[in-house]
Amino acid sequence: xxxxxxxxxxxxxxxxxxxxxxxxxxxxxxxxxxxxxxxxxxxxxxxxxxxxxxxxxxxxxxxxxxxxxxxxxxxxxxxxxxxxxxxxxxxxxxxxxxxxxxxxxxxxxxxxxxxxxxxxxxxxxxxxxxxxxxxxxxxxxxxxxxxxxxxxxxxxxxxxxxxxxxxxxx
Numbered sequence: 001x002x003x004x005x006x007x008x009x010x011x012x013x014x015x016x017x018x019x020x021x022x023x024x025x026x027x028x029x030x031x032x033x034x035x036x037x038x039x040x041x042x043x044x045x046x047x048x049x050x051x052x053x054x055x056x057x058x059x060x061x062x063x064x065x066x067x068x069x070x071x072x073x074x075x076x077x078x079x080x081x082x083x084x085x086x087x088x089x090x091x092x093x094x095x096x097x098x099x100x101x102x103x104x105x106x107x108x109x110x111x112x113x114x115x116x117x118x119x120x121x122x123x124x125x126x127x128x129x130x131x132x133x134x135x136x137x138x139x140x141x142x143x144x145x146x147x148x149x150x151x152x153x154x155x156x157x158x159x160x161x162x163x164x165x166x167x168x169x170x
Contacts, residue, residue: 095159
């Protein structure tokens with residue numbers, strides 16, 4: 001059971017459109033999903049579902065970046081890192097991480113994103129992280145890729161569907 005690599009980063013940003021333009025125009029990212037106050041981008045040479053997620057938090061309750069008041073005043077998140085996501089090879093490994101994270105009191109949630117199966121945890125400082133298994137790219141259908149569905153994760157059912165040893169996408 002081990003982490004394969006960093007899969008994506010998710011940032012809280014003030015203005016999603018401004019950030020999309022920045023990452024698209026400067027670094028060559030392309031938008032793969034976009035909705036109100038959110039966007040998922042893929043790097044030009046990547047085959048990931050997404051490499052960068054952007055979630056808009058606006059400006060209410062948050063000071064300008066760098067002025068020392070970026071702490072949320074109204075309970076909303078402030079500009080900065082939301083979470084990092086690492087991927088694992090198999091659903092069996094994901095199930096092992098679910099047990100280990102639960103035993104450590106670090107597991108805070110899980111979800112089925114259609115093309116990925118994710119666990120969410122927090123480290124001792126409260127920084128959120130994600131551990132995911134990704135459906136192999138050659139098995140992702142256009143309907144799966146376009147779906148933004150978010151469902152509860154049933155790891156045992158997913159193992160029944162995809163198999164215990166199927167190596168997921170990088």
